[in-house]
Amino acid sequence: MKLMQHLATAALALGVATGAMAADKTKVGFIYVGPIGDGGWTHEHNTARLAVEEHFGDQVETTFVESVPEGADAERAITQMALGGADLIFTTSFGYMDPTINVAAKFPNVKFEHATGYKRADNVSTYSARFYEGRAVEGLLAGKMTKSNIIGYIGSFPIPEVIRGINSAYIQAKKVNPDVQFKIVWAYTWFDPAKEADAAKVLIEQGADVILQHTDSTAPQAAAQEKGNVFTFGQASDMIEYAPAPRISSIIDNWGPYYIERTQAIIDGTWTSTDTWAGIGAGMVGIGEITDAVPADVKEAALALKDSIASGAYHPFTGPLNKQDGSAWLAEGETADDGTLAGMNFYVEGIEGSIPQ
Amino acid sequence: MFKIEKRPTPSAKWNWGAPIVAVVLTMIFGGALFAVLNVNPFLAIEKIFYEPLFGEYSFYYRPQLLVKAGPLILIAIGLSLGFRAGIWNIGAEGQYIIGALCAAGLALAVYPMELPILFPLMVIAGAIGGALWGLIPAFLKTRFGTNEILVSLMLVYVAEQLLASMALGLMKNPEGMGFPGSRNLQQYPSANNAELIAGTGMHWGVVAALISVIFAYVVLSRHMFGFHLRMSGLAPRAAKFAGVNPTRMVLICMGISGALAGMAGMFEISGPAGQVSIDFNVGYGFTAIIVAFLGRLNPVGILLAGLLMALTYIGGEITQSQMGLPLAAIQVFQGMLLFFLLAMDLLTNYRIRPAAKEAV
Numbered sequence: 045m046k047l048m049q050h051l052a053t054a055a056l057a058l059g060v061a062t063g064a065m066a067a068d069k070t071k072v073g074f075i076y077v078g079p080i081g082d083g084g085w086t087h088e089h090n091t092a093r094l095a096v097e098e099h100f101g102d103q104v105e106t107t108f109v110e111s112v113p114e115g116a117d118a119e120r121a122i123t124q125m126a127l128g129g130a131d132l133i134f135t136t137s138f139g140y141m142d143p144t145i146n147v148a149a150k151f152p153n154v155k156f157e158h159a160t161g162y163k164r165a166d167n168v169s170t171y172s173a174r175f176y177e178g179r180a181v182e183g184l185l186a187g188k189m190t191k192s193n194i195i196g197y198i199g200s201f202p203i204p205e206v207i208r209g210i211n212s213a214y215i216q217a218k219k220v221n222p223d224v225q226f227k228i229v230w231a232y233t234w235f236d237p238a239k240e241a242d243a244a245k246v247l248i249e250q251g252a253d254v255i256l257q258h259t260d261s262t263a264p265q266a267a268a269q270e271k272g273n274v275f276t277f278g279q280a281s282d283m284i285e286y287a288p289a290p291r292i293s294s295i296i297d298n299w300g301p302y303y304i305e306r307t308q309a310i311i312d313g314t315w316t317s318t319d320t321w322a323g324i325g326a327g328m329v330g331i332g333e334i335t336d337a338v339p340a341d342v343k344e345a346a347l348a349l350k351d352s353i354a355s356g357a358y359h360p361f362t363g364p365l366n367k368q369d370g371s372a373w374l375a376e377g378e379t380a381d382d383g384t385l386a387g388m389n390f391y392v393e394g395i396e397g398s399i400p401q
Numbered sequence: 402m403f404k405i406e407k408r409p410t411p412s413a414k415w416n417w418g419a420p421i422v423a424v425v426l427t428m429i430f431g432g433a434l435f436a437v438l439n440v441n442p443f444l445a446i447e448k449i450f451y452e453p454l455f456g457e458y459s460f461y462y463r464p465q466l467l468v469k470a471g472p473l474i475l476i477a478i479g480l481s482l483g484f485r486a487g488i489w490n491i492g493a494e495g496q497y498i499i500g501a502l503c504a505a506g507l508a509l510a511v512y513p514m515e516l517p518i519l520f521p522l523m524v525i526a527g528a529i530g531g532a533l534w535g536l537i538p539a540f541l542k543t544r545f546g547t548n549e550i551l552v553s554l555m556l557v558y559v560a561e562q563l564l565a566s567m568a569l570g571l572m573k574n575p576e577g578m579g580f581p582g583s584r585n586l587q588q589y590p591s592a593n594n595a596e597l598i599a600g601t602g603m604h605w606g607v608v609a610a611l612i613s614v615i616f617a618y619v620v621l622s623r624h625m626f627g628f629h630l631r632m633s634g635l636a637p638r639a640a641k642f643a644g645v646n647p648t649r650m651v652l653i654c655m656g657i658s659g660a661l662a663g664m665a666g667m668f669e670i671s672g673p674a675g676q677v678s679i680d681f682n683v684g685y686g687f688t689a690i691i692v693a694f695l696g697r698l699n700p701v702g703i704l705l706a707g708l709l710m711a712l713t714y715i716g717g718e719i720t721q722s723q724m725g726l727p728l729a730a731i732q733v734f735q736g737m738l739l740f741f742l743l744a745m746d747l748l749t750n751y752r753i754r755p756a757a758k759e760a761v
Contacts, residue, residue: 079728109722113683116673120465121718127458128723139678142585162578201679202569204579232565387579400569 070311072096072303073130074108075121077137082235084260084280086110088297089136089159095300096307104307114139122147126154132310134303135159144168155315157306160205162386164317171302174323175205176212176385177353178295179256180360181331181346182277185293186254187217187224188342189275196247197228198240198257198264202399204388206258211392212360213256216349218394226395227252237263248274265291275337282332293346294332301327321382324354361385366393404756411749419745420695420702424709426741431734440724448723449716449734464602466711468673471607472497472665474707476689478613479661481698483654485621486633490655492538492553493662494686495560496531500663501670502567503530505677508592509572509583519591523667524605531663532656534560539655543648549655561682568679583677586670594672606668610707613661617700630654662686691739713738 074093078086093106107130112121118140125133126147134157135144141161148156148168156168164170186195195217199206210228217224227250229243236259244255244264254275257264262283268274268290276286278294302320309315322328331350334343352358363374368391374380391399428450432442453462476493483490490496504527508519538552572583586592597603621627632640633650641647665685674681692710696702717731 073722107722107725109718109728111728114678114680115675115683116468116669117683119673120468120715121722123461124458124718125722127461138580139582139680142587142675162580201565201581203581232562389579 069105070103070307071130072104072106072307073125073133074106075112075118075133075135075140076108076110077112077114078235079110082260083262084235088281089299092299092303096303099304100307103311119143119146126151130154132157132307155310164319166317169318171320173297173328174321175295175329176208176360177323178329178331179209179212180216180353181350182256182293182295183213183216184220184349185338185342185346186213186256187221189292189338190221190224190254192251192253193221193223194225194227194251194253196252196255197226198243198255198259199228199230200234200258201232202230204386207399208385208388209258210395211388214395215360215392228397230400231259233259235260237261240264241267244268262286278332284332288335289337292337293334296330296332298328298330324350325356368393368395403753405751406754407751415749416697419749420742423738423741423745427734427737431737434730434733435726438726438730440726445720445724445726448720449713452719453712453715462715464600465715466708467602467607469711469714470707471610472669472685473689473692473710474610474704475606475613475665476662476686477692477696477703477707478617478700479658480689481693481703482617482630483658484693485698486630486650486654487637488651488654489550490535490553490658491550491690492557493658493689494682494684495557496534496659496662497666497686498560498564498682499534500527500531501666501681502564502677503527504667505583505586505670506572508586508589512584512589515591523592523671524664527663527667528660531666532660535655535659536652539652543651564681565679568677572677581679585675587675592671594668604668604672606665606672609664609668614700614704621700695742
């Protein structure tokens with residue numbers, strides 16, 4: 045109990061201190077799972093951190109710790125940040141869920157924001173992006189652009205987030221091209237250029253001429269470029285250096301506006317615990333420029349789909365849809381609820397192969 | 402100008418002097434590196450070495466030192482026994498993972514039954530799992546003459562794949578909404594390796610590490626086995642004549658180091674880490690190799706080296722978040738420590754003398 049008391053006093057002291065210095069800087073901390081130069085996931089979070097600094101100037105001070113392993117080390121890194129006087133802490137990986145909740149219980153005056161998790165508390169919010177909305181646009185482009193009718197997909201881990209993306213892309217690809225077939229390779233990594241390149245090569249060998257990736261490096265783009273006549277999409281960040289081909293578009297994580305909004309709420313004293321799951325409409329998911337390698341009418345169709353998703357007129361998971369085993373899932377016109385999407389553990393009808401367990 | 406000359410016997414003075422000189426050199430060159438990165442080197446080094454121990458929040462960091470050093474020491478002690486005998490177990494990271502999986506698997510299998518005997522059984526399961534994983538390269542070496550360095554290292558990657566598979570499949574939390582990762586053992590009292598006294602960082606893994614230090618010290622200095630170990634490393638032929646069975650030696654060393662690594666994994670997964678997750682292992686098995694050598698393969702030395710290593714980790718995190726020092730700079734700093742130690746080792750076995758003038 046001694047530690048708890050110490051921490052409580054420390055937190056209290058800090059609370060008083062920050063209260064007294066209200067006119068002073070607001071401190072915002074970030075915990076990153078990868079290095080800021082990964083070119084993907086962490087890179088985009090760090091870009092958003094810089095956007096916060098830019099927006100608030102001298103009003104806000106930000107700090108970050110990169111490559112924090114998930115587990116006991118994360119708990120210490122977060123505690124350390126809270127002890128250091130942070131007012132708001134963003135923990136930017138799923139594996140930080142339990143550590144964030146543990147630390148938050150000890151620092152009731154500090155606010156926490158956990159990315160992609162599902163556990164909340166009075167001072168812990170969660171946030172994530174509806175990346176599957178972007179996947180739908182990619183799916184349409186892929187279905188139109190493929191000549192071999194084989195689309196390769198590099199999966200990271202077989203978790204709902206990734207499976208949702210596969211399903212979303214497949215539904216749109218199938219719609220524009222009924223002969224389309226998906227080949228899925230699981231890389232079991234979020235970032236490993238060597239493995240990703242191997243996966244891309246295997247898919248190309250098997251006849252895929254469009255490759256989607258749910259891993260963060262540019263290695264698949266390089267493999268596609270080497271082969272020629274294979275199209276790819278940027279993942280997490282724009283990967284514009286591979287445009288106009290093989291990269292014909294991209295999904296961009298755009299956390300900046302959300303981070304600015306939440307920091308503003310801290311400054312105004314209006315912060316409350318919330319659960320945010322925003323998509324293209326709110327600007328959290330961006331679609332990178334569709335290049336000239338794509339015919340004009342296809343580009344137009346893709347942008348129309350993007351706009352209808354953004355406005356809420358269309359949901360990427362709209363019935364009639366069956367599960368892979370043929371059982372009914374969504375009736376005509378019915379859309380998927382967030383609970384099912386969040387825990388999605390099945391393929392939709394038409395995708396071959398099984399999800400590894 | 403200078404000549405390097407082999408000492409007739411290793412210098413006892415330098416044996417202990419080398420780590421100290423290495424730490425000082427690391428501070429100097431690391432400080433220079435920090436200065437180049439526009440960070441005040443004195444402040445950074447103070448943050449790394451002083452802040453966690455005596456700083457404002459040392460009440461939190463001191464216990465964390467034990468949490469971080471515990472597994473390092475436990476694994477390094479096991480490795481040091483083999484290293485002394487010239488048996489190179491590089492795969493402690495894999496044995497650590499398998500030990501953790503065996504223990505967590507047992508706990509998750511009987512969840513949510515509250516059994517007082519569960520925790521001790523988990524310790525045994527962890528030790529057996531780690532030992533068996535360590536015995537694979539040992540068996541292949543003794544039976545087919547394969548290289549234990551290579552095989553034990555490759556088995557780390559096998560273990561990592563197994564871990565990912567468990568986190569995504571068999572051991573996945575059924576109430577986790579489909580996300581990877583097992584139930585959190587911190588919320589399962591019978592299986593939880595909680596702090597023995599809250600706020601001290603002292604959990605069973607730290608206790609086990611301390612016991613292993615004493616055990617290794619007694620074995621090495623007072624027991625015939627310790628003598629055989631050292632002899633196998635220094636003079637393998639003499640050891641053979643003295644009746645040491647090399648096959649048995651390999652099996653015992655790999656088995657013990659595997660068991661200790663497995664136990665370290667068990668204490669970690671049931672306590673600080675809490676759950677089977679894809680990224681459960683964070684390199685303790687590899688860092689322990691540095692700790693073993695930094696501690697001169699001596700149990701007391703390893704205890705101190707483990708604490709020093711933990712200090713650079715925790716201090717490194719502080720400099721990152723408070724001074725904006727990149728992680729890579731901290732890692733270079735840690736790497737320098739081993740580099741200078743190995744360089745200084747030269748002075749243990751050799752001496753440097755001004756070269757005699759060549760006769761004309």
